[in-house]
Amino acid sequence: MNAPMDSAGGRRKREGVFAAIAAAFPVVVEVAVTSAWWDRLPDRIATTFGPDGSPSGYGTPVGTAILLAAIQALFLVAAVGSAFARDRRRGRISCAVTAGFVAALAMSWLIIVGLASSTLSPTAWWLLAAAPAWALVPYGLLSPARD
Numbered sequence: 001m002n003a004p005m006d007s008a009g010g011r012r013k014r015e016g017v018f019a020a021i022a023a024a025f026p027v028v029v030e031v032a033v034t035s036a037w038w039d040r041l042p043d044r045i046a047t048t049f050g051p052d053g054s055p056s057g058y059g060t061p062v063g064t065a066i067l068l069a070a071i072q073a074l075f076l077v078a079a080v081g082s083a084f085a086r087d088r089r090r091g092r093i094s095c096a097v098t099a100g101f102v103a104a105l106a107m108s109w110l111i112i113v114g115l116a117s118s119t120l121s122p123t124a125w126w127l128l129a130a131a132p133a134w135a136l137v138p139y140g141l142l143s144p145a146r147d
Contacts, residue, residue: 016083019138023079023099026106026134027072033110034065040117047112061116068109075101083142092142100135107131 038061046055047064059067079098085091 012088013084015142019083019095019099019141020080022134022138022141023083023095023102024076025137026103026131027076030106030109034113037113037117041113042116045112045116061113064112065109068105072102072105075099075105079138083138088142092139095142096135096139099138100132103131103134 041061043060044058045061045064046057047059048055048057050056075098079095079102082091082094082098085094
């Protein structure tokens, strides 16, 4: 009688692990690209922009990266925790929303770093707009409740 429950529990655990990995994937891409561009960054990079698109605030690359990493870590912890939630429906939605925020933050950082290192293509703006769509990946990896 415990075998079906163990099988379902094992399946749900695997789904949670895959969803957690998918939620973290944008961070891996962000770290790889930032590492490649790091030597090109100036001492100060623009971190905020005014309504006309001109820089209105600056930060050091390390300080800005640490701040963004801390924010992403909070969302990533929420995404991973949601992937293992008992209420699968709420878990799917929570994991998707938080994974979308992680992806959007990753793309916004890459755009800031790309602008600072002069290696940004116009395609990056479309990637920023599309980044939250990554939320569909962990959402799809978590099967609907079958209770």
